[in-house]
Amino acid sequence: MSGELSPIDKAKFVAAKRAADFVEDGMRVGLGTGSTAAWLVRSLGEMVREEGLKIRGVPTSTRTAQLAREVGIEVISLDEARWLDLTIDGADEFDADLNLIKGGGGALLQEKIVATASDRMIVIADIGKQVETLGAFPLPVEVIPFGWRTTQALIEEMLISMDVLGRSTTLRMNGDRPYVTDEGNHILDLHLKRIGNGRQLALVLNQMPGVVENGLFIDICDMVVVGYGDGRVEIRDINEGTIEHDRMDFLESDNLFSDLAD
Template identity: 50%
Template sequence: MTADEQKRVAAEAALEHVKPGMKLGLGTGSTAAHFVKALGAKARREALDFLCVPTSQATGALAKEVGLTVTSLDEVPHLDLTIDGADEIGPHLNLIKGGGGALLREKIVAFASRQMIVIADESKVVPHLGNFPLPVEVVPFGARATGDRILEAGKLYGCEGALSLRTDEYDEPFLTDSNNLIFDWALGEIPDPDGLGTYVSRLPGVVEHGLFLGLAHAAIIGRADGTIETLKR
């Protein structure tokens, strides 16, 4: 199976955890898109209705396209379940997320949910976090100075690596749905995710980082041989 096929079967397996009438958080990215499409098909096939809170404008548009009912956390502040992808799944189901640029809204929605289930292909399961560059969302004002503080924080936790400003397809600074910037931090390995995450979160100018620690309750992994593996925290 290709990586995309692994994502699809993981997304379809996640439907088993969705019950009628649930309030759902919908993640962002290629893997989450597979789930949104599968959920839309299930809702049509079984005449079900779900209240769905998307984590990005793109996911919201896709959810509406497949016939799902889209709402917001202002209308529905407590969710039953969030299904989302991940860029890395490390020990204890700690994650790196944000490759799709929606880490802030993804984390807000995850915190508002009773449970979070991650879906992914087998390449996303890693022995330690950090090989995928860690996204850090920052406000545009003073971004360079904020970047310097981020690098200094890394040295305190045994992390050193290049920090690059994410750009879009036109080589312009990438803007999140909240009109913030993203630094991608190439670390290689993060020895102390909890310590680094806590410290970086306190830096003025930092909006959010892509370390999702202690949030995922389970991960559904599609394997190359066509099987599904469920990891639990």
């Protein structure tokens, strides 16, 4: 029940619930990955079952695809959709310009492909994800397994000339084995502490052999829906330059929470 949610989970829930209002009948919708995006998928599933909403969802990971099917959303591939009306996803950090760090859940490659194949991208997040400057959250970089140690060394050498505070990097692990993405790659987490020029860093990273994609989403997000633990919601539209405020009610009868696994 919603009354049993922590303040952070309440904030994630209200952001997702409010963002679901932007989804209209007939839309092709990119479905993000992560705990906040899972609230969104559940909310949309409820709208499909109870309100007859008809949408087609393009998931950004195998686990999002599984959840979407479980709640009754029609799942199609991006190749089938070709272009999307809207993508809604979470973020690990966002700044005042709605630039993002994503990839904490390991799906940054598919997330960026889907987001950039959309007319609009909406980010849903709790207020704790807002930062003045990106970089406190480790920046994920997806790399091919072949020669990953060499790629790691090249990245660390390159960081010397970048406007960052930290230069250490670690291979993301899954237990005692390297984490493997849906595309069969590894992830290097860059512990930069502060990123002074995200646009430059993103461009340089993606020019390096062995790097598939990085978790900096620059000029991709159009709107962020920020949730607070008391039910307040703030909607920031970077294109319109507007900030709106709303409040979502918690219903004890809400059944979205019973078996959601983050």
